[in-house]
Amino acid sequence: MEKVLFVSVFLLLLLSMGHAQTKRSDSLIIVLKSELAKDGQYDKSKEKRIEQLKMHLVGIGAEDFKSRFNLYTDIFREYSSYKFDSAFQYVRLMTDLSEQFGKKQELIQSQILMGTTLVSSGFYKEAFDITDAISSDELPNTLKTDFLFLRARLNAGIADYDNDAYFSREYYRQSAEDFKSAEIATPSNDFEQTINLAFNKDSVAARHLTPDFFYHTIIRQSLPAHNVAMVATRVSYAYTGYDRVLFLTLAAINDVRSSTKETLAIFLLGQELFKLGKTNDAYEFMQEAAKNAKFYGARNQVVQIESMLPLVAGKIIDEKQHEKDKLLIGLLIFLIVAVVLFFLLVIYRRQLQRIKVNEQMIREKNTELEDVNAKLWESSRIKEELIGLFFKTCSSYIDTLDKIKHKTLHSIKLGKYKEVSQLLKEVQVEEEKDRLYEMLDSVFLTMFPNFIASFNALLKKEDQIWPKSGETLNATLRIFALIRLGITEHEAIAKILDYSVSTVYTYKTRIKSRALVPANDFEQRIMEIKFIDSNYF
Structure with a gap:
């Protein structure tokens, strides 16, 4: 009994902790969205810091190696996680300056930073060339640790890129070995050792270390935002579900704040x-994420992210379609039930009226026993007939409802929506069409958020077409939206939008005649409007 009670209490605690973690993750996601809305402000602050450093650089003489190298380093660190091209430019300046003055240690430091920058942008072959050119045996511990971390990241990155059980195995093994060697060269401090406990299940169980413990440990350290993001991302790999969401959201928030x-x-x-x-x-x-990767220049990440985006977008479309199907089925069931109830009420009303008539007749003929018996017998027969009729009618409606239900479900399952439409004569078709167009507009603008602006860029300012307040797309924009989706035949467009073929032709001709590009090229330019416009990122 005590064992059962203990297990029950333990499960309740787990459930309450899970619920609390979900609420905290949701709260952090709200904070993240708020920070994303301000990312331009953070980027401006970073650009301002970089410009100030560049201004300091102007006043330093060409022979002052130390000051110039230190400023190059500071500018590189500002760019290192912000923009690949600029980071690469300044780490090359560091390398050239070190070679010019014969500074061997600074040269190796610059080469390691060069390799780290190349790994971040997916230049794995070039990064391997750099690591192969560096001999780690003669390096001081600080540089040796940086070198080993670089090689570990490089091997892990190429293993992830290969994504093959056989070919990736050796890269992962080498990466793990380099991380161990780096730990030996420069042992972790107390904070790093505490964070590493998240990956040691025995220590977590023995010390009762919860995700909250690691979350508060990170927060209490008062680390710079970029460091908080890196530590939180590392800890996230120890968890799944909403626990992982908690740490990844914390990391993303601090990534935004640190640009x-x-x-x-x-x-x-x-x-x-x-x-x-x-x-x-x-x-x-x-x-x-795709916007960040393109801005930075991380080619490997852009490919990985953009391969996932269509899957997520497809899931969103499927969910909306499922909601629409549920609405239609609900409406169908409601209409069927309403019709059945209406006929039942009519039957009940008639039955009550007949009963009242019979009772009145009995009261009027009450003085004569034979008449009363006759009327009672007649009334009894009427009641029996009415009850029989009632049950027969109910049975008929139930059978009809059952047939409609099975036929409707069968038709929906086979995709025969026209047969369903025949059963739903009272459905407000025009309203459904309006909802369909609204959903089409919403889904289309989700896939092509820059469509309206790109469309109007092909027209003179006085000829541009913008939706009115409350509209998503108007008639003209909707015709060209369908063309962008690959529906080019006039008959098909007219059928979808319930226009005449001549109306569609007139709309298209009118717009092409006002375009800034040749009429023959207009539709091609419409087709070139990107799924996700590069300017958006």
């Missing part, structure tokens, strides 16, 4: 939310 564009945190957050069924948030964060 870090070279980051996987927000993409990993999108992946985890997608697994948990939070598709809209997953899509939003993956779009942000």
Whole structure:
């Protein structure tokens, strides 16, 4: 009995902890969205710091190696997780300056930073060339540790890129070996050792270390935002579900605050939310991840992220379609039940009226026994007939309802929506069409958020067409939206939008005649409007 009670209490505690963790993760996601809205402000602050450093550089003489090298280093560190091209430019300046003055240690330091920058952008072959050219045996411990971390990241990166059980195995083994060697060269401090406990299940169980413990440990350290993001991302690999979401959201928030564009945190957050069924948030964060990767210049991440985005977008479309199907089925059931209830009420009303007539006749003929008996017998027969009719009618409606139900479900299952439409004569078709167009507009603008602006860019300012307040797309924009989706035949467009073929032709001709590009090229330019416009990122 005590054992059962203990297990019950333990399960309740787990459930309450899980619920609390979900609420905390949701709260952090709200904070993240708020920070994303301010990312331009953080980027401006970083650009301002970089410009100030560049201004300091102007006043330093060409022979002052130390000051110039230190400023190059500071500018590189500002760019290192922000923009690959600029970071690469300044780490090359560091390398050239070190070679010019014959500074061997600074040269190796610059080469290691060069390799780290190349790994971040997916230049694995070039990074391997750098690591192969460096001999780690004669390096001091600090540089040796940096070198080993570089090689570990490089091997892990190429293993992830290969994504093959056979070929990736050796890269993962080498990466793990380099991380161990780096730990020997420069042992972890107390904070790093505490964070590493998250990956030691025995220590976690023995010390009762919960995700909350590691979360508060990170927060209490008062680390710079970029460091918080890196530590939180590392801890996230020890967990799954909402526990992992908690740490990845914390990492993403601090990446935004530190203007870090070279980051996987927000993409990993999108992946985890997608697994948990939070598709809209997953899509939003993956779009942000793609934007960051393109801004930074992380070619490997762009490919990985953009391969996932269509899957998430497809899931969103499927969910909306499923909601629409549920609405239609609900409406169908409601109409059937309403019709059945209406006829039942008519029958009940008639039955009550007849009973009242019979009772009145009995009261009027009460003085004569034979008449009363006759009337009672007649009334009894009427009641029997009415009851029989009632049950027969109910049975008939039930059979009819059952046939309609099976036929409707069968037709829906086979995709025969026209047969369903025949059963739903009272459905407001025009309203359903309006809803369909609204959904079409919403889905289309989700896939092509820059469509309206790109469309109007092909027209003179006075000829541009913008939706009115409350509209998503108007008639003209909707015709060209269908063309962008690959529906080019006039008959098909007219049928979808319930226009005449001549109306569609007139709309198209009128717009092409006002275009800034040749009429023959207009539709091609419409087709070139990107699924996700590069300017958006």
